[in-house]
Amino acid sequence: xxxxxxxxxxxxxxxxxxxxxxxxxxxxxxxxxxxxxxxxxxxxxxxxxxxxxxxxxxxxxxxxxxxxxxxxxxxxxxxxxxxxxxxxxxxxxxxxxxxxxxxxxxxxxxxxxxxxxxxxxxxxxxxxxxxxxxxxxxxxxxxxxxxxxxxxxxxxxxxxxxxxxxxxxxxxxxxxxxxxxxxxxxxxxxxxx
Numbered sequence: 001x002x003x004x005x006x007x008x009x010x011x012x013x014x015x016x017x018x019x020x021x022x023x024x025x026x027x028x029x030x031x032x033x034x035x036x037x038x039x040x041x042x043x044x045x046x047x048x049x050x051x052x053x054x055x056x057x058x059x060x061x062x063x064x065x066x067x068x069x070x071x072x073x074x075x076x077x078x079x080x081x082x083x084x085x086x087x088x089x090x091x092x093x094x095x096x097x098x099x100x101x102x103x104x105x106x107x108x109x110x111x112x113x114x115x116x117x118x119x120x121x122x123x124x125x126x127x128x129x130x131x132x133x134x135x136x137x138x139x140x141x142x143x144x145x146x147x148x149x150x151x152x153x154x155x156x157x158x159x160x161x162x163x164x165x166x167x168x169x170x171x172x173x174x175x176x177x178x179x180x181x182x183x184x185x186x187x188x189x190x191x192x193x
Contacts, residue, residue: 033060035067037085037134039145039190043075045183050075052186056085056102063089069102073128076182077155078109081128096136096143103129106153121175126154136192147188155180 034057041052051074058067065087073079083104091097108123132149158175165172 033141034058035060035065035192037067037069037087037145037190037192039147039188041149041186041188043073043151043184043186045075045185047076047182054081058085063092065098069104072109073106073153075153075184076180077123079106079126079128079153079155080109081106081153083128087134090133095138098134098136099131100134100149101129101131103127106155108155121157121159124156124158124177126156126179128153130186132186132188134188141193143192145188145190145192147186147190149186149188151184151186153182153184155182 037054037056039054041054043050043052052071054069054071056067056069058065065085067085069081069083069085071081073081081104083102085100085102087098087100089096090099104127106126106128108125128151130149130151132147132151134145134147136143136145157178157180159178161174161176162171163174164170
């Protein structure tokens, strides 16, 4: 866990350093701009249909955007993703078509397994990744986002597994690791400023 926090800290410092070294244009404003991408997603997979809410904040460097994101993912088991995202402008006129990819960690938020209620035990941090296309309909410095994406979320639960130990003459808990890899298609709506 400390390793991931260190990675996020290094990323934030790098963005700050790059921004500080940014060249100033003729009208005395930085050439690279801060953006916030905020989306509501309808997630559809083989298990269920659900929602996710995400925000990604970062900086635009020409055609490339990089940022850090978080939110709530309600698919199958509620989790809080923390991820890095990169975007590239494929079509860069008044409206934009962007290709994006992201990857990071998925922290369990709820404690009960809704699908298998008899499974009890703690949850571990899983992974998350995704990619897709967003069409941005711009209005000044803001844009309406309409997109489609594929994403994967990993849910890991250490399920209690009680077995009889005849040597000690008692029940012992030997947890088993249940790993769920959840693939979803997302329809994305949002706002960028």
